Amino acid sequence: MLEGINIAxxxxxxxxxxxxxxxxxxxxxxxDQVIVAGPRAARLEELQQQYxxxxxxxxxAAAEQADVVVLAIKPQMLNPVMQGLKGRIRPSALVLxxxxxxxxxxxxxxxxxxxxxxxxxxxxxxxxxGMTVWTAxxxxxxxxxxxxxxxxxxxxxxxxxxxxxxLDMATAISGNGPAYVFMFMEAMVDAGVxxxxxxxxxxxxxxxxxxxSVEYAAQTPQHLARLRNQVxxxxxxxxEALYYLEKAGFRTALSRAIWAxxxxxxxxxxxxxxxxxxx
Numbered sequence: 323m324l325e326g327i328n329i330a331x332x333x334x335x336x337x338x339x340x341x342x343x344x345x346x347x348x349x350x351x352x353x354d355q356v357i358v359a360g361p362r363a364a365r366l367e368e369l370q371q372q373y374x375x376x377x378x379x380x381x382x383a384a385a386e387q388a389d390v391v392v393l394a395i396k397p398q399m400l401n402p403v404m405q406g407l408k409g410r411i412r413p414s415a416l417v418l419x420x421x422x423x424x425x426x427x428x429x430x431x432x433x434x435x436x437x438x439x440x441x442x443x444x445x446x447x448x449x450x451x452g453m454t455v456w457t458a459x460x461x462x463x464x465x466x467x468x469x470x471x472x473x474x475x476x477x478x479x480x481x482x483x484x485x486x487x488x489l490d491m492a493t494a495i496s497g498n499g500p501a502y503v504f505m506f507m508e509a510m511v512d513a514g515v516x517x518x519x520x521x522x523x524x525x526x527x528x529x530x531x532x533x534x535s536v537e538y539a540a541q542t543p544q545h546l547a548r549l550r551n552q553v554x555x556x557x558x559x560x561x562e563a564l565y566y567l568e569k570a571g572f573r574t575a576l577s578r579a580i581w582a583x584x585x586x587x588x589x590x591x592x593x594x595x596x597x598x599x600x601x
Contacts, residue, residue: 323468324351330388332381332403333395334360334369337420340448341392344476346373359384382410390469393419393429397590400424404432411435416466418473422493423590426459426486436461439470442492443477445500452478453499455492457485490591494583502576507532 329351331338338358345351353374359381360366366377378384381403385391391411395403400421411417411433418439419429426438441456454474458467467482474480483489507528514524539549554560 323465323472324355327351327355327389327469328387329356329390329392329473330384331356331358331392331394332360332385332407333393333399334358334362334365334377335394335396336445336448337443338392338394339369340443340450340452340477341394341420341473342369342373342375344447344450345473346375348476350472350476357384357388381406385411385415388412388415390416390418390473392473393417393421393424395421397421397423400429401432404429407433409434416462416469418470422497423587425591426457428591430459437466438462439466440486440489441470441474441480442489442497443474444497447477450476450478453496454478454480455483455489455496456480457483457489490584490587493587494580497587498580498583502579503532 324345329345331342342356342358346353346356354376356373357376357378358366358369359378361379363379366379369375370377385407389412391407393400393403413435414437415435416437416439417429417433417435418441419426420441420443422442424440426440429438429440430436436459438459439456439462440458441454443452443454446452447454454477456470456474458470462470471480471482483492510528510531511521511524514527515521519527539546542549550564554564
């Protein structure tokens with residue numbers, strides 16, 4: 323599906339590298355089919371040496387001959403980058419965005435281009451274990467959807483959704499989710515150190531416990547509540563710990579945090595700046 327397809331990456335950051343690694347090391351494309359553009363020559367040279375791809379400091383030069391243009395820049399750089407690319411992308415090309423909060427209508431207007439895919443990957447994509455939610459504009463062809471699915475699939479698992487609003491929801495759950503998990507793990511490690519473990523032992527205990535729990539949950543059809551009940555003996559240590567988590571409002575705090583992230587994602591999509599007086 324990607325044979326003979328030239329892919330241009332606008333932005334040489336971590337997510338761009340994750341996709342490059344996935345498609346090049348995974349042999350979905352050859353290195354000479356890929357070009358990445360960015361302002362820092364040192365970073366471009368690093369990617370060129372690592373993956374054997376082409377590089378450029380000129381966004382337009384990179385994008386003009388591409389069949390797929392991947393926008394992988396910081397959200398605050400989107401408008402100036404779109405101004406430079408407007409009208410310069412081939413009409414038959416697919417634009418694939420991994421920019422958080424950037425809505426398709428804004429990109430369509432900014433680029434004067436209609437074939438757009440918007441995606442929301444997360445940080446585990448950098449090791450091929452990501453979760454990406456994506457959607458496509460009506461003008462994206464079946465073949466282009468298949469190309470997008472293959473490219474995003476190189477990051478891990480992917481899910482297509484029909485409505486763009488689902489991406490704001492995905493941002494709050496899977497996009498930001500690693501931050502919640504890391505904080506939870508950090509708190510468990512700190513608690514282990516407080517109990518008396520050396521930090522390296524506490525970290526190993528927590529990392530393997532979380533990893534094993536996730537794998538176990540993924541491989542069993544049982545509801546998560548039933549899995550929790552399996553390790554919660556009446557009057558036991560798990561029951562005591564869970565009682566205090568419930569008493570502290572653990573579920574409510576997490577639910578409210580995800581809701582706040584969803585609202586903020588929606589605001590960013592509308593170009594609304596955060597008002598600190600709202601807190």
